[in-house]
Amino acid sequence: MVERSFLTIKFKEMKNIKILYAFFILALAITSCKHDDYFVGGTLHNPKVNMTTYDYLKSNKDQLFDTLLLIVDKTGTKDKINQSGVTFFAPTDYSIKAYLLNKTLEAQRKDPAKRYTIDTLIKYDLSHFTDSINVYIIPSKVEASALNDKGTLFQTAKATVKSVVSYEYTDDVNLGYNPNSANKPQIMYYTFLKKTLTPPIVASEISSADGVRNRVQTSGIETTTGMLHVLENGKPDRTGHILYFSQKRN
Structure with missing residues (x-):
């Protein structure tokens, strides 16, 4: 024994x-691993893909962008996201769903039976999307290696709108932080500015009155036409990214 x-x-x-x-x-x-590689679902990916930004979104195995691309097709804005040398911060279908919920709740204040669906958006809101998709586009290559934790000011493809893109350290265990590691992970953030801000700007200190700050959940994808970063999903509680950088409405 x-x-x-x-x-x-x-x-x-x-x-x-x-x-x-x-x-x-x-x-x-x-x-x-090379600094330029990135993780999706725990799997290491090469950042360069041999297809256009549109085709890469269309090929997503989880179909995260099907509704987005339906709207892109309906508005004829495919060429905008496929412009050579631009960076596209793509919203997922979850962000569109959160937007539809916001609009439904707004409509139900007047009529509880009202619903705002994707068909409603396509029927009444396409002109808004055609214009607003420009705020998701920066007409230059935005790479993490050229960013810092304070943020860099960029002009978007919409002349009246600027944004701040930052690459910030995090101590959030849900975002990969390990207290036993000496190195903190870094996360990209995209902040849509509601008004003109005067430098110096600190991205993490931009108020909700001045801008809408969203985490980038997948970054650093280099397509044959430009750069692609994916904004965080809109969530059932209507946090995360909501289409058009809308904010949660009660």
Whole structure:
């Protein structure tokens, strides 16, 4: 019995060593990856894709952009997001769904039976989208390596709107922070400005009265036509990114 207990202890020790070794190899692999690579769902991806921005969005296996591309097709704005050398901050279908919910709640203040659907948007709101999609486009290449945590001011493709893009350190464990690591992860943020701000600007200190700040959930995708970053999903509680940089309405 003593010998069996001893062997059991040794087996557990060896098992723990193997687990620690596996974590070490994983950590080594991650830290040795090129800075330009990016993660989606825990899988490492090459940032360069051999297709246009539109085609890359269309090829998404989770169909995150089907409604977005339906609106793009209906408004004839495909060429805008496929312009050579531009950066597109793409909203997902979840952001469109959050917008439709906002509009529904607004309409129901007058008539509880009202609903604002994608068909409603296509019928009445296409001209608004045709113009507003320009605020998602920056007519230059925006890469994380050229950004800082304070933020860089950019002119969008809409002449009257500027934005701030920042690359900030985070200590949020939900965003990849590990208190046992000496290195903090960095997250890209896109802030839509409601008014002109005078530098110096600190992105994290821009108030909700001055701008709408959204996290970028996937960044650094280089297509054959330009750069693509994906804004965070709109959530059921209507936080996250809402189409047109709308804000939650009660």
